[in-house]
Amino acid sequence: MQKSEMMNKIERSTGFIAALDQSGGSTPKALAAYGIGADAFANEDEMFALIHEMRVRIMMSPAFDGDRILGAILFEKTMDGEAAGQSVPDYLKSKGIVPFLKVDQGLEEEANGVQLMKQMPALDALLQKGGAKGVFGTKMRSVINLANRDGISAIVKQQFDVAMQIISHGLMPIIEPEVNIKSAERGGADAILQDELRQALDKLPEDKQVMLKLSIPEQCNLYTDLIRHPRVLRLVALSGGYSTDEACQLLAENSGMIASFSRALLERLQHSQSDAEFNAALDSAIQQIYDTSKT
Structure with missing residues (x-):
């Protein structure tokens, strides 16, 4: 995707922006919600390796597609990493998803x-x-x-x-x-x-x-x-601690706002899920948030 294509997609397309940018202080909470406790890592490097694995699993899921997702916000270490042998920004663009950096x-x-x-x-x-x-x-x-x-x-x-x-x-x-x-x-x-x-x-x-x-x-x-x-x-909405259902219900009452959710996007995902279960849970959340943003 060239810059003009990314600009056009963000400005005109239907969908929402995924927030995958949890950093230092919020990473342990994100991992815990995903089913990985603090005893699974001994230092910051191991912690960030685990959150990167989670994000790559999300990005590589067939549910995480450019038809419903306009863009994704990345933490610097995620931007520096790889997915499917490509840099993360290049991989996202190959799926039609515009990369942003926190x-x-x-x-x-x-x-x-x-x-x-x-x-x-x-x-x-x-x-x-x-x-x-x-x-x-x-x-x-x-x-x-x-x-x-x-x-x-x-x-x-x-x-x-x-x-x-x-x-x-x-x-x-x-x-x-x-x-x-x-x-x-x-x-x-x-x-x-x-x-x-x-x-x-x-x-x-x-x-x-x-x-x-x-x-x-x-x-x-x-x-x-x-x-x-x-x-x-574009004006996008953060979920701010609301559940997926709550955030989508409130967002639907505000015309012209689209979602840029983090917690509300990821709350149904668990490390222990099979790939089929994980993809189905992610697809369900993405479709719900997409439908609300479209409305």
Whole structure:
């Protein structure tokens, strides 16, 4: 897939984006949910080898197809690995799936009700590496816990500043300021975020675009104006800890949003399943999420 083909697929095709980007802190939880406990690995290298095996099993499944999946977000170590004798980005593109790279390096401690991204002094080198390996875009995550205007404004400014750095490398940034779905101030946080994002988008040059990855809002269709904004290539939803059924039910109430699920995509998968059982469970989740995104 050439860049123009990837752009067209992300912008116009029906489907969703799979999030396969669990990193350091979230990897043990992902493995445990898959049926691999902490006693199965002695160090970080063994842990990442196990999560890579899980991801390769997912990517190589016949259920993981480019007809329903638009793209996949990768952790750096996954991007550096192989599937079926090819680099992971090349393998995904051979299946018609657009590769993205997670670039944030974790979160700062909470201040003003939010967690900013940690500084990324090596970002330019990572972006050059990702571009050389053929990824189309990137993803970076911040977290919003309270409806604090100053905190949310700081998150949006940081995200858009880094987005411009990513765009300068010819890559498409996915901006992910996640609103904590357990927040007691969730509705207010959603509303402030919507306003801050709209203002930031209005300031983008006319020849630049970003993607947005947002929590499913408490108020249905709150993000309609963001979906229609000319500076937004696509707006995708994270599952945020919801089950597959819950996430799909809520997403279906928000026109124009498509899924970019992680936990809700993988929750039915177990290490102990036979290949037939594994493929059937993955196919069931993919079809449910695809149908919801299509609707």
